[in-house]
Amino acid sequence: MKVLVAPDKFAGTLTAVEAAEAIAEGWRRRAPQDELDLAPMADGGPGFVDVLHAALDGALLAVTVTGPYGEEVPATVLLDGDTAYVEAAQACGLDLTPPDEREPERATSRGVGDLVGTAADAGVRRIVVGLGGSATNDGGAGLLSALGATSEPPGALDRGPLPLTDLTSVDVSAARDRLGDVEVVAASDVDNPLLGLTGATKVFGPQKGVAEDRLPTLDSALERLAAVTDEKVARHQGAGAAGGLGFALLLLGAHREPGFDIVAKAVRLAERASEADLVLTGEGSFDFQSSSGKVPYGVAKVAEQAIRPCVALAGSVLVGSREMRALGVEAAYSVVDLVGKDRAFAAPAESLAGLAERVARTWSTSRTGDPGE
Numbered sequence: 001m002k003v004l005v006a007p008d009k010f011a012g013t014l015t016a017v018e019a020a021e022a023i024a025e026g027w028r029r030r031a032p033q034d035e036l037d038l039a040p041m042a043d044g045g046p047g048f049v050d051v052l053h054a055a056l057d058g059a060l061l062a063v064t065v066t067g068p069y070g071e072e073v074p075a076t077v078l079l080d081g082d083t084a085y086v087e088a089a090q091a092c093g094l095d096l097t098p099p100d101e102r103e104p105e106r107a108t109s110r111g112v113g114d115l116v117g118t119a120a121d122a123g124v125r126r127i128v129v130g131l132g133g134s135a136t137n138d139g140g141a142g143l144l145s146a147l148g149a150t151s152e153p154p155g156a157l158d159r160g161p162l163p164l165t166d167l168t169s170v171d172v173s174a175a176r177d178r179l180g181d182v183e184v185v186a187a188s189d190v191d192n193p194l195l196g197l198t199g200a201t202k203v204f205g206p207q208k209g210v211a212e213d214r215l216p217t218l219d220s221a222l223e224r225l226a227a228v229t230d231e232k233v234a235r236h237q238g239a240g241a242a243g244g245l246g247f248a249l250l251l252l253g254a255h256r257e258p259g260f261d262i263v264a265k266a267v268r269l270a271e272r273a274s275e276a277d278l279v280l281t282g283e284g285s286f287d288f289q290s291s292s293g294k295v296p297y298g299v300a301k302v303a304e305q306a307i308r309p310c311v312a313l314a315g316s317v318l319v320g321s322r323e324m325r326a327l328g329v330e331a332a333y334s335v336v337d338l339v340g341k342d343r344a345f346a347a348p349a350e351s352l353a354g355l356a357e358r359v360a361r362t363w364s365t366s367r368t369g370d371p372g373e
Contacts, residue, residue: 008295016040026356044259045132084119113146140248148174192240200240300328
């Protein structure tokens with residue numbers, strides 16, 4: 001039996017690569033005869049570059065960029081032929097700062113601009129920017145500044161969203177010149193606009209630490225940024241991705257592509273699914289949001305097209321069987337249900353491996369075990 005293992009990261013505990021390896025380890029305990037094909041996945045958020053590097057084996061360029069609060073942070077640019085891949089979360093991700101130290105009202109996306117600029121300087125013809133998991137809500141103003149955009153008053157683009165309220169003008173011509181004829185792709189499965197009830201601040205601000213009573217203030221700041229640049233772009237799908245980084249990239253002429261599709265093509269997911277007998281996927285929390293372009297939903301759709309069953313292994317499962325099947329998943333299993341929440345976080349790889357061993361008991365046609373099992 002051949003099993004394709006294609007999980008996303010388990011946020012806060014395991015990378016996608018680590019999750020795939022843990023699932024494989026547990027599966028082999030129960031069904032050592034099975035052939036396992038590991039295809040760690042991502043959708044543009046944290047792990048985007050690592051997953052692509054594992055699949056493409058391009059060259060990694062190590063750089064130091066500006067973090068969300070002005071500190072220096074390490075990051076990488078993946079160079080593969082004439083394409084460069086960068087990951088916004090490496091420069092301004094939520095994981096860079098403990099939850100009780102996050103300050104979304106002053107966090108900047110400047111480091112993402114540093115990454116994009118480095119990629120452009122490498123002489124590539126295409127730059128793919130993975131969007132997701134950001135700690136920023138500045139509409140990509142910091143990115144624009146890093147690439148050469150200027151503002152009145154000066155310096156307003158580099159200090160988070162609040163100074164944007166005072167903007168009287170923004171000139172992005174130098175930033176566009178910096179990119180020249182390079183094709184820029186905003187890799188995100190988020191289709192929210194920049195502003196309003198479905199915009200970056202209202203929908204994603206709370207998870208970055210924005211207090212409920214501060215949401216209108218920050219949305220107004222982004223509204224001002226849009227007013228002095230291009231209000232039409234602010235309404236485009238994906239403009240609200242990663243705290244508005246989507247808006248900044250679209251303003252510079254980028255086009256949006258689903259991050260999952262980019263990764264799936266790179267790892268040849270459809271081809272590998274058609275060669276498997278069973279497809280396994282997973283993520284930290286398998287819930288109602290999994291239908292919004294997240295990895296398990298994408299993997300399940302690919303498995304469905306290949307007419308292969310898809311099973312999910314997750315930290316927690318928060319959907320019923322009806323919703324699960326609507327997502328194209330035959331069954332979903334929870335680490336927390338197996339070992340408890342404390343154990344799941346204390347030993348995530350071991351716990352996930354244990355769950356995979358249990359799942360193999362049901363789903364592997366070549367499983368081994370005690371007589372009668």
